[in-house]
Amino acid sequence: xxxxxxxxxxxxxxxxxxxxxxxxxxxxxxxxxxxxxxxxxxxxxxxxxxxxxxxxxxxxxxxxxxxxxxxxxxxxxxxxxxxxxxxxxxxxxxxxxxxxxxxxxxxxxxxxxxxxxxxxxxxxxxxxxxxxxxxxxxxxxxxxxxxxxxxxxxxxxxxxxxxxxxxxxxxxxxxxxxxxxxxxxxxxxxxxxxxxxxxxxxxxxxxxxxxxxxxxxxxxxxxxxxxxxxxxxxxxxxxxxxxxxxxxxxxxxxxxxxxxxxxxxxxxxxxxxxxxxxxxxxxxxxxxxxxxxxxxxxxxxxxxxxxxxxxxxxxxxxxxxxxxxxxxxxxxxxxxxxx
Amino acid sequence: xxxxxxxxxxxxxxxxxxxxxxxxxxxxxxxxxxxxxxxxxxxxxxxxxxxxxxxxxxxxxxxxxxxxxxxxxxxxxxxxxxxxxxxxxxxxxxxxxxxxxxxxxxxxxxxxxxxxxxxxxxxxxxxxxxxxxxxxxxxxxxxxxxxxxxxxxxxxxxxxxxxxxxxxxxxxxxxxxxxxxxxxxxxxxxxxxxxxxxxxxxxxxxxxxxxxxxxxxxxxxxxxxxxxxxxxxxxxxxxxxxxxxxxxxxxxxxxxxxxxxxxxxxxxxxxxxxxxxxxxxxxxxxxxxxxxxxxxxxxxxxxxxxxxxxxxxxxxxxxxxxxxxxxxxxxxxxxxxxxxxxxxxxxxxxxxxxxxxxxxxxxxxxxxxxxxxxxxxxxxxxxx
Numbered sequence: 001x002x003x004x005x006x007x008x009x010x011x012x013x014x015x016x017x018x019x020x021x022x023x024x025x026x027x028x029x030x031x032x033x034x035x036x037x038x039x040x041x042x043x044x045x046x047x048x049x050x051x052x053x054x055x056x057x058x059x060x061x062x063x064x065x066x067x068x069x070x071x072x073x074x075x076x077x078x079x080x081x082x083x084x085x086x087x088x089x090x091x092x093x094x095x096x097x098x099x100x101x102x103x104x105x106x107x108x109x110x111x112x113x114x115x116x117x118x119x120x121x122x123x124x125x126x127x128x129x130x131x132x133x134x135x136x137x138x139x140x141x142x143x144x145x146x147x148x149x150x151x152x153x154x155x156x157x158x159x160x161x162x163x164x165x166x167x168x169x170x171x172x173x174x175x176x177x178x179x180x181x182x183x184x185x186x187x188x189x190x191x192x193x194x195x196x197x198x199x200x201x202x203x204x205x206x207x208x209x210x211x212x213x214x215x216x217x218x219x220x221x222x223x224x225x226x227x228x229x230x231x232x233x234x235x236x237x238x239x240x241x242x243x244x245x246x247x248x249x250x251x252x253x254x255x256x257x258x259x260x261x262x263x264x265x266x267x268x269x270x271x272x273x274x275x276x277x278x279x280x281x282x283x284x285x286x287x288x289x290x291x292x293x294x295x296x297x298x299x300x301x302x303x304x305x306x307x308x309x310x311x312x313x314x315x316x317x318x319x320x321x322x323x324x325x326x327x328x329x330x331x332x333x334x335x336x337x338x339x
Numbered sequence: 340x341x342x343x344x345x346x347x348x349x350x351x352x353x354x355x356x357x358x359x360x361x362x363x364x365x366x367x368x369x370x371x372x373x374x375x376x377x378x379x380x381x382x383x384x385x386x387x388x389x390x391x392x393x394x395x396x397x398x399x400x401x402x403x404x405x406x407x408x409x410x411x412x413x414x415x416x417x418x419x420x421x422x423x424x425x426x427x428x429x430x431x432x433x434x435x436x437x438x439x440x441x442x443x444x445x446x447x448x449x450x451x452x453x454x455x456x457x458x459x460x461x462x463x464x465x466x467x468x469x470x471x472x473x474x475x476x477x478x479x480x481x482x483x484x485x486x487x488x489x490x491x492x493x494x495x496x497x498x499x500x501x502x503x504x505x506x507x508x509x510x511x512x513x514x515x516x517x518x519x520x521x522x523x524x525x526x527x528x529x530x531x532x533x534x535x536x537x538x539x540x541x542x543x544x545x546x547x548x549x550x551x552x553x554x555x556x557x558x559x560x561x562x563x564x565x566x567x568x569x570x571x572x573x574x575x576x577x578x579x580x581x582x583x584x585x586x587x588x589x590x591x592x593x594x595x596x597x598x599x600x601x602x603x604x605x606x607x608x609x610x611x612x613x614x615x616x617x618x619x620x621x622x623x624x625x626x627x628x629x630x631x632x633x634x635x636x637x638x639x640x641x642x643x644x645x646x647x648x649x650x651x652x653x654x655x656x657x658x659x660x661x662x663x664x665x666x667x668x669x670x671x672x673x674x675x676x677x678x679x680x681x682x683x684x685x686x687x688x689x690x691x692x693x694x695x696x697x698x699x700x701x702x703x704x705x706x707x708x709x710x711x712x713x714x715x716x717x718x719x720x721x722x723x
Contacts, residue, residue: 056627083632091629098627103620107719108642118628153718169628 003075004031005176005209006055011069013047013054016062020282024050024064026233029308034176037200037210039220039241041256042230045278048213051230052179056096057086074176092122095170097199099182101162105154111138112150115169122173137168140202160191167199174206181213196223217260221245229253232279232289235308239316247329249311249318251294254328288321296322340448340714344707351703355696356408362695363404363688371396372476372686394476407473407692415484416469423465431458449715452708473689477682483689486678491697493569494674497667498659500590501597502652505659509602510648513609517617517644518636528606535603544596544669551592565589567671593670597663601655608651613644646717653709657702 013025025047032038040048053059054066057078071078078089090096098104106114115134119125125133131150138146141164154162163183170178180199184192200223203210212224220227221241228238229252237250248254258272276293279285285292287302294301300321310316311323320326373387373396391397395406419425431454438450472483516525535543548566556562565571571585616622617640625639664676671677675694682690714720 058623058626087629087631089629090627096627098620098624100620104624106621106625106639106643108646108717109639117630121629155719166624 002033005034005036005074006032006211007070007072008051008055009070009072011051011054011071012067013050013059013064014067015064017282022281023233023284024281025054026281026284027069028230028233028235030228030235030238032177032209032211035204035207035209036226037203037212037224039224039227040211040213040230041215041217041220041227043215043278045281046230047233047281048215048230049181052096052181052211052213055179056090056094057081058096088122091118091170091175092173093175094177094179095173095175096179096181097163097166097170097183100186101159101166102186104166105162107154110151110153111157111165115150115165115172118169119172133172134168137172138165140171141165141168141198143168159187160195163187163195164198167195167202171202171206171208175208177209177211178203179211179213182215183212184219185214185216192219193222217245217256229256232284233281234289234319236290236320237316237318238308239312243313243316247312247316249316249323249328250290250320251296251326251328252290253318255293288319296326298322344448344452344711347707347710351707354703355699358699359408359411359692359696360404363407363692364400366686366688366691367400369686372688407689410471410473411692411696413471414469415471416467418467419462420465420467424462427458427462427465431455434458445718446715449711452711456708472693475682475687475690477685477687477690483693486690487675487693487697490673490675490678493672494660494663494667494676496569497590497593497597497672497674498656498663500594501601501663502656502659504594504598505601505605505655506652508598509605510609510645512602513606513611514613514641514644516606516610517613520614525610528610532603532607535599536607538599540596540600540665541669543599544593544666547592547596548669563588564592566592569673593666593672596669597659597666601659604655605648605651609644609648612647613640616640616644619643642716646713649709649713649716653706656705657698660698660701 008031009029011025011028012023015022015024028047028051030038040051042048050059050064055071055073055078057066059066066079069079073089073094078086081089105111109117112131112134115137116127116130119130119133119137120127123130123133134150135146138149143149143161143164149157154165157165167183178199183199184195187195196219200210202208212220214220224241226239227241227244228235229244229250230236231252237244237248237253239249244253245257248257252274255272255274259274261271274293279289279292285302287300287304288294288297288306291297291301298321304321306319306321308317308319309323311318311320371391373391376382376387395403398406434454435451438447438454442450468488469482470484472487475481475483475486512528516528519525552562552564552566555564565588569586569589570582571577571589574582574585577585621643622635622639625635630639660676663672663674664679666672667674667676668680675697678690679694681687682694
């Protein structure tokens with residue numbers, strides 16, 4: 001089997017605060033193949049964004065720090081790179097698109113300036129060539145009047161337009177990996193699908209793998225190959241989109257899916273909600289982190305931390321002690337919910 | 340943009356007229372400047388009445404004000420001394436044509452105003468200018484124009500040196516503090532800023548005189564700075580280099596004493612603004628693009644962090660000129676401020692009015708300049 005593009009192994013990123021150490025990402029491992037589309041889902045504070053920031057080495061000490069783990073990108077550990085090498089990786093080989101396009105662009109420089117800056121930096125081309133590449137990049141993200149757009153400032157564009165510019169900027173250097181951190185969360189629902197379609201289409205054209213971070217399961221279902229669910233700084237379940245949606249193995253995934261209004265189900269059912277609130281990342285519950293909110297918790301859940309293990313279909317993994325004994329797919333909500 | 344500037348100039352003129360009217364009326368509360376002459380037994384009978392009539396102080400207030408205002412804006416003499424103003428006019432015309440042709444539209448107004456400003460300064464220095472600002476009541480014979488005009492230079496020299504020090508030291512200090520947040524240097528800067536900010540300007544002035552000039556001389560035997568005057572007595576005989584040295588030794592202490600408070604304010608403000616920018620999303624984007632820390636700070640952070648401070652500086656200019664009033668008295672600086680205090684003491688209407696208006700005009704112009712600068716730095720600002 002070919003070497004994966006990205007292999008994250010036992011990554012732990014902690015932030016020190018006055019109240020204590022926040023274990024934002026606490027021992028996650030996963031791989032990402034070339035041209036794969038991986039979705040990472042979870043609620044706010046589950047560690048999705050910090051995972052992405054850790055891969056890009058955007059976590060700034062002393063506030064936060066990657067304490068252990070390896071991030072192997074194309075066979076080399078990114079955590080051992082010095083700052084100059086890392087600058088070549090950022091924007092050149094791994095690009096990132098952020099959540100809020102309204103604030104992600106520098107307000108005092110034109111779109112053209114900001115696009116050309118990246119291109120000249122990573123492709124070592126002249127200003128003139130960079131201009132042409134930037135022009136093509138704007139055309140690629142289907143913004144009309146590319147030439148005049150080069151001269152406009154970010155505040156003159158709508159949110160959707162700005163996110164297109166961010167996509168153009170991210171993909172302009174043909175990176176191997178594009179990390180999209182909730183790229184459509186701040187956008188109008190009608191533009192969300194357009195932006196996602198556009199981004200993934202362009203990524204496919206360039207052979208760029210996409211790591212899509214979102215809290216929207218619908219987006220994952222529509223656009224990803226594989227998905228992993230994060231909870232409390234760890235991965236609780238991973239598998240293909242088909243496996244996970246059809247046959248969730250972890251009660252949290254099951255809860256999330258139950259809370260989703262789905263158009264593809266024949267019989268109607270009442271939407272479930274996952275009770276309680278996400279755990280404090282400073283004082284994590286003992287054993288399984290999802291235990292206090294779990295409808296199926298038993299004694300063992302409080303004693304041992306569940307590791308990811310094969311469960312369900314081949315390739316599917318879940319971090320639940322009871323994954324194999326529970327048949328979540330067929331459990332009817334009314335019977336199980338207590339109080 | 341040009342329409343905006345013209346509108347601002349009109350507003351500025353209205354502001355100045357209102358200012359002059361209010362100050363004029365308030366001065367009436369001090370009574371007639373001739374009142375204290377009643378105590379003088381040596382004056383002939385009827386002298387005071389005669390002078391009152393001569394100066395027009397017996398007329399209704401509004402008439403007096405109207406006469407003052409119309410005289411104030413009327414030039415007695417406005418002619419070139421030599422050919423230089425005409426040359427400047429030509430150069431400015433060519434420069435504006437060139438700017439219109441080559442400069443980016445967004446920067447046109449700034450360029451043009453810069454050229455006009457510098458041109459006007461050079462041209463005015465080479466012109467005979469005189470306005471009818473009346474006769475000083477105190478001297479009874481000297482023209483207010485001469486008294487004010489001869490001193491404005493001294494005040495601007497002091498004020499702009501102080502502003503320069505405050506900007507050149509305060510802004511980099513704030514930026515450096517922000518980049519090394521919570522370091523020893525940052526804490527020291529914060530503490531010093533609070534001390535400087537809370538010390539009254541006259542305390543700073545006297546402390547500088549005592550310690551930096553007198554005590555220093557006592558301890559080392561070297562006379563480094565002077566504590567009074569703008570130049571030494573033998574200034575005219577010195578060589579150019581020595582003249583510069585003389586100016587420096589006179590200017591340093593009063594300029595620092597005015598600059599300190601502003602400097603403290605700028606460094607605090609700049610630190611906060613820089614910290615905010617450093618946390619912004621677009622700086623994270625810049626970093627994610629693979630830019631070096633240097634480029635991120637110099638290109639992406641600095642320009643954004645400087646925008647808010649423009650507002651502060653434009654307001655502060657009034658304070659710096661106001662602060663000069665006290666400092667000039669402490670350091671025997673022959674500027675407008677000291678003249679102003681003298682004039683207030685003897686209720687010298689024409690001099691007080693002239694100085695208030697000169698400072699007012701300066702502030703109005705600097706505010707417009709600040710607005711233009713704002714538009715240059717921040718493309719989101721549009722004036723139309």
